[in-house]
Amino acid sequence: MIPFTYTRASSADEAASMAIRTGHKLLGGGTNLVDLMRKNVELPSCLVDVTALSDSIKETQEGGVMIGAAARNSAVAAHPLVRTRYPMLSRAILAGASAQIRNMATVAGNLMQRTRCIYFNDVAGSRCNKRSPGSGCDAVGGFNRYHAIIGAAPACIATHPSDMCVALAALDARIHVYNKNATRIIPIVDFHGFPADRPDLETVLEAGDVITSIEIPVSPFAARSAYRKVRDRASYAFALVSVAAGVTMRERTIDDIRVAFGGIAPKPWRAFRVEMALRGGPATQEAFDDAVEAELARAVPLAGNAFKIGLTKRTLSAVLTELTGDAR
Template identity: 65%
Template sequence: MIPFSYSRAGTAEQATAAAASGHRLLGGGTNLVDLMRRGVEQPERLVDVTGLSDDIRPTPQGGLMIGGAVRNAALAGHPAVRREYPVLSRAVLAGASAQIRNMATVAGNIMQRTRCAYFTDAATRGCNKRSPGSGCDAQGGFSRYHAILGGSSACIATHPSDMCVALAALDAQVHLASAAGLRVVPLVEFHRLPGDAPHLDTVLQPGEIITALELPPPPAAMRSAYRKVRDRASYAFALVSVAACVTVDRGTLTDIRLAFGGIAPKPWRALRAEEALRGTPATPQAIAAALALDFAEAKPLDGNAFKLPLASRTAMAVLADLIGDAA
């Protein structure tokens, strides 16, 4: 590991000043420090931001405001999250290990980088995300864990977060701060698709930091679920994951939010399927047809073509359970 300096930011202003100077911000370190050990990340200075906002409080509108420094374990166990947003609690608990959840922060989880083996191994030759212009070894290599939607010829890495899949389904908003002021970005727009610039993971501007995460009020009678399909029972990233929130009134699906993980470079909100299903009885045939609308542009490789039927079957099972329980 290369030498680096370390300091702590006591205020958001100090953190934004550090970010504007090109210093790397350190939350729990569960991703950044790992990449430093591997030689993928080589920051000269780390600025610890775990002393910033770590509270969870209700908003005047009836939602929740979650500080960027809130630990993942605290988020999953918070009474209001478990009661009003169980899909989020379940998604967080599906990620990593108890030790990592005790260390990792909400902002750090949102900002974590891909766990693509070609990215995390500095000895590999081609990774445009790590070294722009070097190519993408995953395109002709081991692609079991890679994207079938939203990728490009430059990158097919997937976003690894479980939490962010649930946040996408919940219409969460990311609060950002910089010397220029404050702004709010929908979580579904925060992460970038790779295009021809896969080294840019998010829409975060130089000098900006994540200060908080806002959840809107949950719809009345909303039921939700998170399901993760992986190669082993624990401490494994998703092959496919599904976060679903539904409201059913007398057999009609009046509201639906559906997001996928493990299949795209960002949490994938299934907007076409939602539009097709909203206001319908949502029979198994209708759900399958609606999902096909979102998967029509999928570009699977030989190593991950199984994800297409797996994602469809998993979503159908989750929705069938939710709709059946609400009937």
Template identity: 50%
Template sequence: MEIFTYLKAPDEASAIAAANVGRTLYIAGGTTLVDLMRLEVLRPTSLVDITGLPYAQIEERGRGVMVGAMVRNSDLAVHPLIVKRYPVLSEALLSGASPQLRNLATTGGNLLQRTRCPYYRDPQNTSCNKRLPGSGCAAIGGYTRSLAVLGVSDKCIATNPSDMSVALVALDAIVHTKRPNDTRTIPIAAFHKVPGDHPEIESVLEPGELITHVELPATPFAARSRYLKVRDRASYAFALASAAVALELAGGTIRDVRVALGGVGTKPWRAPQAEKLLIGQKPNVDLFRRAAEAALTGAQSQRDNRFKIELAKRTLVRALAETAGGTP
């Protein structure tokens, strides 16, 4: 690991001022960052510890909920407001990592966790455009079982691994941030970026921009929501495919719906084509299957991850059926 300086930020202004310099990164729970520093994948010259900032609350705001960026994943998952009003978020968090990791992992850090592409994490032996722009992508033509089929480019096919972010997409969450001279709000669907020609840029955040809160709006579909994750073993494993569904039923018809996929996209993947098919229809398995076909439109696989396309479709059909109140 390279030598770095460390500052425990006493307040927000000092954190943002310190992070605006050179190769500085914020550190929250450290469960992504410290691993990647040890592997010399990330090489910050300074760390700004933000765990002392006053963002550890979960509060009602109007009819919605504001979640501080420093709220631990374990606390968020079991909070009564989340369990009752946003069950998809609770389920997604509880499906991630292990209890010990969730006790450290924060809301802000989870949004910015890095891909688990094995080549990204192996700087001594492999080329990776995300780690070193322009160096090539060892994954394309390599071993791709865990990698993405949606939103891929010829520069990168890495999967975004966050379960929480997929649930947030289905909830129309809004990310609140601070920069040196202003604040801004970013709809979650616009927060992460597909790799395109610049896989090294994973979100719309600017260097030093601090996530302060995630807002969960009050929507008519949030309370009837589910997260279904399919993985190699029942716990402590990343998604091969996952689906977050939130829907509003009125008189037996789907009035509104959000569909998001995980484990298959280069970013937490919203599927508007599927949503369009579902709205105004009576729930049934044929409809869900057509929605799943639409959700995977444009999927591009490699040799080892072809199975993910059908797996994601089946995962979504089951998630829709369970959310609508039946089993397929």
């Protein structure tokens, strides 16, 4: 770990002024960033503590929820508004990491967390385009059990590790971002990028941008929702495949549906083709199978992760069967 300085921003404006400086990194709970600093993956010259930003969790005028950037993951998962209106989000957060880490981690930090690819973390011995653009990707021909089967590129096949972001993608969340020049709102499905051209650029944030809050709109389907995570061990493990889904039913027909996958792509993967195939149709096993087949038609599995195609199909089927079972 190289020497660095530490300062604390008292407002979004002050944080934006500091964030635009070369070598400055914003620090929330530090559960990912500090770990990467220990491994010399991240080498900031200054850490800017932004935990003075809002940590409030409150209802919006429209009936949604606004979550401050500095809100701790555990506080979000336990909040009555989240637990009652957005149960998939609460379950997704509780599926991640450990209680101690959730008590430290912030929602903005969760949005910004980086991949857990072993080659990305191996500074001394591995090539990684995400860490060092143009150096190569050792995961392609190496151990790739945990890597992407869809949305990846020859330059990078790493997956995004967040559980929370998968649920937020299904919930159409919006990220509020402050900058000296403007304030803008970014749909979460557009917040994280694909690795085709620049694997090292993981979000659309620009120099001086500061996440101030996450807005979750009113979601009629969220009350009948679920989050399921399949992993190699029962706790403190990242997803092989995860599914966040919510539905509204009209008799035996799926009236509306939202689905997002984790563990299979470089970003939380909103399954628009699944939704299109199932919306307005019957809640049957055949329909579920056909829908996920359409979604994964573009999958490019590797030797170590081809099993994820079947696992994704089975996991989605189990979740949708659970959510629609009493209406069939």
